[in-house]
Amino acid sequence: MTLPEMQKTRDKLLFTPGPLTTAMKVKEAALIDLGSRDSTFISLVQQIRQKLLDLAHVEPPEYEAVIIQGSGTFGIESAISSALPEGGTLLNIINGAYGRRISQIAHIHSIPVIELIYEENQLPDIQEIETALKVNSEITHVAIIHGETTTGLLNPISVLGEITALYNKALIVDAMSTFGAYDIDMKKLNISYLISSSNKCIEGIPGFSYVLAKRSELEKCKGQSRSLSLDLFDQWTGLNSNGQFRFTPPVQALLAFHTALNLLDKEGGVDARAIRYRENNKLLVNEMKKAGFEIYLPDEIRSYIITSFIYPTHPNFSFEMFYSKLNEKGFVIYPGKLSKVDCFRIGNIGQLFPDDIQMLVDAIADVLRELKIDLRVK
Ligand SMILES: *Cc1c(COP(=O)(O)O)cnc(C)c1O
Numbered sequence: 001m002t003l004p005e006m007q008k009t010r011d012k013l014l015f016t017p018g019p020l021t022t023a024m025k026v027k028e029a030a031l032i033d034l035g036s037r038d039s040t041f042i043s044l045v046q047q048i049r050q051k052l053l054d055l056a057h058v059e060p061p062e063y064e065a066v067i068i069q070g071s072g073t074f075g076i077e078s079a080i081s082s083a084l085p086e087g088g089t090l091l092n093i094i095n096g097a098y099g100r101r102i103s104q105i106a107h108i109h110s111i112p113v114i115e116l117i118y119e120e121n122q123l124p125d126i127q128e129i130e131t132a133l134k135v136n137s138e139i140t141h142v143a144i145i146h147g148e149t150t151t152g153l154l155n156p157i158s159v160l161g162e163i164t165a166l167y168n169k170a171l172i173v174d175a176m177s178t179f180g181a182y183d184i185d186m187k188k189l190n191i192s193y194l195i196s197s198s199n200k201c202i203e204g205i206p207g208f209s210y211v212l213a214k215r216s217e218l219e220k221c222k223g224q225s226r227s228l229s230l231d232l233f234d235q236w237t238g239l240n241s242n243g244q245f246r247f248t249p250p251v252q253a254l255l256a257f258h259t260a261l262n263l264l265d266k267e268g269g270v271d272a273r274a275i276r277y278r279e280n281n282k283l284l285v286n287e288m289k290k291a292g293f294e295i296y297l298p299d300e301i302r303s304y305i306i307t308s309f310i311y312p313t314h315p316n317f318s319f320e321m322f323y324s325k326l327n328e329k330g331f332v333i334y335p336g337k338l339s340k341v342d343c344f345r346i347g348n349i350g351q352l353f354p355d356d357i358q359m360l361v362d363a364i365a366d367v368l369r370e371l372k373i374d375l376r377v378k
Contacts, residue, residue: 003028006152007258008011009285010158010330012327012330012331012332013330013331013332013352013356013359013360014216014332014347014350014367015331015332015334015346015347015348015360016332016333016334016345016347017149017177017200017260017305017306017334017347017349018132018177018199018200018206018349018350019199019205019206020199020203020206020346020347020349020350020351021199021350021351022203022205022260022350022351023143023203023259023260023263023350023351024316024361025069025246025259025263026203026204026205026256026259026260026263027205027256027360028259029255029258029259029289030075030205030253030255030256031252032252032255034251034255034269035251036244036249036251037244038246041083041249041251041254042242042243042244042248042322043243044254044255044258045067045239045243045244045245045249045254046113047258048065048067048257048258048261049064049065049066049210049239050065051261052065052149052210052212053065053212055180055184056184056186056212056268057184057185057186057187057188058185058186058187058322060215061215062187062214062215063186063212063213063214063215063237064186064212064213064215064218064240065211065212065213065293066078066210066211066213066218066232066235066236066239066362067208067209067235067239067245067249067254068208068209068211068232068235068247069207069208069228069229069245069247069248069250070207070208070209070211070335071197071199071206071208071209072176072195072197072198072200073105073194073209074139074197074208074209074230075195075208075209075210075211076101076102076105076174076176076195076209077105077197077227077230078209078211078225078227078230078231078232078235079109079172079193079211079232080102080105080106080109080143080172080214081105081109081111081219081226081227081230082205082221082224082225082226082227082230082231082232082233083141083170083192083193083220083221083224083226084106084109084111084140084141084224084231085125085140085220085224086224087138088111088112088140088286089111089112089113089114089136089138089139089140089141090102090106090111090112090113090114090139090140090141090142090143091114091116091129091133091136091139091141091142091159091169091323092106092113092114092115092116092143093116093118093124093142093143093144093155094116094118094128095117095118095119095120095122095123095124095145095153095155096120096149096150096153096314096337097148097149097150097337098115098145098148098149098150098174098176099143099144099145100252101150102143102145102174105297106194109226109227110226112138112144114130114132114136114139116129116132116263120151120153120338120339120340121151121153121296121297121298121301121305122152123153123155123156123259123301124144124155124156126156126159129146129160129163130163130167133163133164133167133169133259134167139169140169140170141169141170141171141172141192142160142164142169142170142171142172143171143172143173143174144157144160144171144172144173144174145173145174145176146173146174146175146176146177146178146179146182146184146305147176147177147178147182147305147306148338149176149177149305149306150337150338151296151297151308152296152297152302152305152306152307152308152345153181153297153301153302153303153340154178154301154302154303157171157173157175157184157189157191158189158371160173161188161189161190161191162190164190165190168223170192170193171189171190171191171193172191172192172193172195172297173189173193173194173195175194175195175196175282176195176196176197176200176209177200177201177303177305177306177349178196178201178303178305179194179196179200179201179202179277180196180200180201180202180203180264180270180273181201181270181273181274181277181304181305181349182270182274182303183270183271183274185310186212186214188262191214192213192214192217193197193211193213193214194211194212194213195209195210195211195212195214196209196210197209197210198210198250198253198254198256198257198260199306200349201263201273201277201349202257202264203260203263203349203350203351204253204256204257204259204260205252205253205256205257206253207250207252207253207257208249208253208254208255210252213232213234214235218232218233218236219233220306221233224256224363229246229247230377233237234246266362267309271369274304276350276353277304277348278304278307279354280304280348280349280352280353280354280356280357281304281305281307281348282304283354283357283358283361284307284346284348284357284360285307286358287358288307288309288346288361288364290376291361291364291365291368291375291376292312292374292375292376293309293310293312293375294312295307295308295309295310296308296309296338296341300345304348305345305347305348306334306345306346306347306348306349307345307347307348308336308343308344308345309343309344309345309346310341310342310343311343312343312373314373314374314375316371316373317371317373319335319342319344321371322344322367322371323335325370325371326360326363326364326367329363329366329367330363331360331363333345333346333366334346334347346360
């Protein structure tokens with residue numbers, strides 16, 4: 001299909017963890033050529049940085065927002081490879097693929113890591129974390145994923161904030177899939193670095209990530225980065241000195257993001273968005289259960305962002321077939337990423353509403369009928 005042909009049909013709905021289905025206004029905002037030194041652009045970047053801090057309930061100069069070109073992982077790599085000093089050690093708490101990715105980043109930059117590894121359907125053991133901090137005085141930073149997109153699990157960052165404050169360690173939170181959907185007060189939670197990206201719950205288009213950081217921590221990053229393009233300190237001082245990026249910024253993604261932030265306000269902020277996502281998720285889970293699907297995680301540790309469903313054991317079920325039939329009908333779901341259990345995932349973030357969820361579960365019922373699968377008879 002050519003682009004004009006595609007534009008005649010409705011976009012497929014993305015039930016994924018991002019890139020997401022976005023509002024037409026967000027997409028339209030990107031249809032402008034604008035120089036990176038244009039004063040309109042520079043002031044727009046400044047507004048975005050301020051708004052991100054507002055959303056985290058913090059203010060400059062105590063906290064600062066740094067935008068990093070690239071996807072979410074670039075922001076995480078920027079924070080990890082800039083924040084850890086020579087001789088510092090990272091305590092990484094892992095219960096999914098994104099936690100493992102943080103260790104991978106540390107390894108590549110030869111940063112010492114102590115790992116606490118848990119099952120993908122298990123919360124970290126707080127006692128064990130506290131012991132690790134007590135025993136290993138070389139630990140300077142602690143990393144945790146807020147919403148583990150691998151499964152949809154929600155980690156208890158408030159407890160982590162309390163412990164890291166007690167032991168005076170800097171807390172790095174990957175809030176990629178939750179920022180904008182869960183209310184996060186950085187100061188109250190004692191978060192030193194919070195990372196998210198343009199194409200998750202703020203509902204922008206892909207192109208950049210952002211690191212919100214405590215200024216006193218950010219200042220320590222000077223000269224510490226193991227990378228030129230991902231140097232968090234230089235990126236920050238660059239943005240603060242003349243409002244410009246050191247290297248070509250994703251202008252159109254920033255234009256779209258600015259509009260996405262306005263739409264978030266219009267919706268009623270994070271609280272209103274959380275209500276919509278929660279409604280989406282509740283409808284999805286209830287309808288899928290009714291259809292006979294099994295949810296991987298227990299409700300108590302499940303987020304309302306993305307849900308993992310265990311592959312049915314029915315002989316006619318193949319994920320590839322299930323996926324492609326849904327895709328043909330205009331619904332894009334997401335494969336699993338678990339190491340031990342075969343699952344597929346359905347996200348309910350982005351410009352999706354309960355009506356869209358209903359359309360998806362109706363389409364799933366149609367696909368099951370076509371495949372002659374009835375999961376309700378056991
Ligand atoms: C999406 C996501 C990332 C970043 O992934 P990219 O593909 O680099 O954008 C990191 N952590 C979590 C928890 C995520 O959901």
